[in-house]
Amino acid sequence: MWKKIQTFIESIIQWEEISLHYLWILVPLALIYIAIKDIFFNKKHTIKHNFPIIGRFRYLLESIGPELRQYIVAHNREERPFNRVERSWIYASAKKQNNYQGFGTDSDVYAQGHVFINPSLFPYVPPEGHPNTTDPYFLPSAKVMGLANGRKRPWRPYSIINISAMSYGSLSKNAVIALNRGAKMCGCWHNTGEGGLADYHCHGADVVFQFGTGYFGVRDAHGRFSMSKLVDLVQAHPFIRAIEIKLSQGAKPGKGGILPAKKVNPEIARIRGLEPYTAALSPAAHTAFRNVPELLDFVEAIAENTGLPVGIKAAVGKLEYWEELADCMMQRGTGPDFITIDGGEGGTGAAPPHFADHVSLPFIFAFTSVYQIFLERGLTERIVFVGSGKLGLPARAMMAFAMGVDIINVAREAMMAIGCIQAQKCHTNHCPVGIATQNKWLMSGLDPTDKSHRLANYMNVFRKELLELTHACGYEHPCQMTMEDIEVGMGDIKTRQTLEDAFGYKKQRVAFQGMESLKNCNYLGGLAQSYAPEAIKQTVLQK
Structure with missing residues (x-):
């Protein structure tokens, strides 16, 4: 055995000696070959x-x-x-490193x-015995989803x-x-x-199930929404705590999406309810409803059949539709139960530049415009407002809560916590850190065990x-922030x-009676082991 290894090493050394000896010939030949190819056979690139x-x-x-500007050029x-x-x-917080800065602000x-x-x-x-004296991370929502509308399974999210x-398909399974x-x-x-709900979403966390215009995971053979499939899905997975209907997203509002056929492998096809290796098309508009009254009927039908809180997600443009929505809610x-406002700054979704740059309002303008509409009609107490759009940093989050946000969603910041380096290659399937790709080699470098701890740390x-x-x-909970507590230059x-x-x-x-009341709330979710199926508990424990 050792003799074979020794012989192999000696052959490598001998080959290297030969290679180095002829390197002065090989390099010029390679350059001549490239030059000939560029001059005589290149028809596409003038340079x-x-x-x-x-x-x-x-x-x-x-x-x-992007990498050069990121590490060398930019301030x-x-x-x-x-x-x-x-x-x-974000990186330092995720790694539990020193995230402070010295010598003042730049x-x-x-x-x-x-x-x-x-x-x-x-x-x-916090006084002695306060929940945050023993758990500095305890920060539930001040509002309960679905309580005002009498849902069968109202829910107070454990975390604000x-x-x-972010869909499986856009993100890798390891991510x-x-x-x-x-x-x-x-x-x-x-x-x-x-x-759709992938097996990779079933590792013990609370889940908000979202579907959009393609109805992936809850569609019939003709691509239409199937209530029976949604009910079966919710009953089979009790850790699904709410349903979100995506009307549009900040990255490309008013435009459908496509997952190329080559990416729709048998697993993704099964999850989304498609035939393998056929393009996954998300139309620009829903077919289950066409206007505001039909949307409200749709929301109520889902809530009645599943018992769960139901919300909508949208980017913001023409405000007359939001006014019609608020007026219909007053009448009916x-x-x-919740409304997610997505800022037009764009997000993880790949989009044409003209959509990402110009279509829909950025978060601050979007949220304040919509919130005022519901405020004028006295509806804000009935709705849990969720904000999304570069809010994954404490100062921005404080401003959002002061404006009326109840809960914050983070996407790109969560990706950074598990290793994203802002390479801006999400749309190419060549994400270098294995997050926004289905390339098996690239995703193999992302260790879910290590990165899960980093996400939790962040x-x-x-x-x-x-x-x-x-x-x-001077407050106990961010929900108490007022618009006078934040000033803008x-x-x-x-x-x-x-x-x-x-x-x-x-x-x-916001009605708030102290952190202790949130701790003792019967609707508090978050600790998924208390209601997850035994099979999921065992999977989580094993992994």
């Missing part, structure tokens, strides 16, 4: 034709442009969507849009920070497993995205620091305005 060999470096530099706070300071805080505090959180002269100090909609396991560890929910006394640190900011403002004129002055409304006060 390669006109500048053979050297021209190829242009395409190489272009392909790694700490210049990059978009997330700058280096923001990413560093942020331009006089810049337009800079957020100022107004602290109290006398911060809130949760994982936004989905890591997110779900991490969500179970920290008690947050995991939204399935519109790609029913409606969605969520816990986020909630802890959010609570610390809340206490600094107005830019060159060196003035600032409160959110109330900037947007012209005063947030409705």
Whole structure:
């Protein structure tokens, strides 16, 4: 055995000696071959034709442009969507490393849009025996989903920070497993995205099941919505705590999506209710309803058949439809139990640049516009408002709660917690860290066990620091934040305005009787082991 190994090593050494001896011949030959190919056979790239060999470096530099700007060129706070300071805080929090900064801020505090959180002269100090003295991460929703509308299974989410909609198919199975396991560890929910409920969503976390215009996972043979399939799905998976109907998303509102046929392997086809290797098409509009009254009928039918809270998710554009929705809810006394407002900044979904850049309002404008509509009609107490759109950092989250948000969903920030480096290759299937890809080699580098802990760490640190900011403002829970507690810089004129002055409304006060009342609430979910099927418990324990 050892002699064979020795012989093999000696052959390698001998080959290397021969290779080095003839290297001075091989390299010029290779360059000549490339030059001939570029000049005589290249019909597509002018630069390669006109500048053979050297021209190829242009395409190489272009392909790694985001990485060069990210690590070498850009200032700490210049990059978009997330700058280096923001990413560093997420990475350090996920790894339980030092996430502080020293020597003051390098942020331009006089810049337009800079957020100022107004602290109290006398911060809130949790008394002895307070839930947060023993659990600094305990931060449930102040509102209960489905209680106002009398749903059979109302639910108070255990965490006000949760994982936004990202489908299996868009994300790799290892990424989905890591997110779900991490969500179970920290008690947050995991939204399935519109790609259906995969086995990888079934590792013990609370799940919000989302479906969109393709009705994946709950569609009949003709691609239409099937109520019976949804009921069967909910009954078979009691950890599904709510249903979300996706009307549109911030990345590409008003446009359907497609998962190419080559990506629709037998597993994804089974989950989505499709034939293998046929394109998964999401139309631009729903077929189960066509207008606001039909949408409300649809919401009530799902709630009646499943017993679960039902909500809608949408980006925001024309406000007359939101006004019609609010008016119909007033007349009927029913409606969605929660509304997720998705900012037009875009998200994990791949989209044409003109959609991502220009279609629908960014989160701050979108949310404040919709919230005022329901506020004027006295409906805000009946609805749990969920915000989504670059809110996965404590200061932004505080501003969102001050505007009226009850719960926050994070997507890209959750991806960063499990290893995303903002390579911006989500749409290419070449994600270098194995998150937004179905490439088996790339996803094999993502260890779900390790990354699940990082997701849980990020969520816990986020909630802890959010609570610390809340206490600094003199409150016990972020739901108590008011629009006067946040000011925004107005830019060159060196003035600032409160959110109330900037947007012209005063947030409705949320009914809140202290953290102890949330801890003892009968509707509190989050600790999935208390209601997950025994088979799932064993799977979680084994893994």
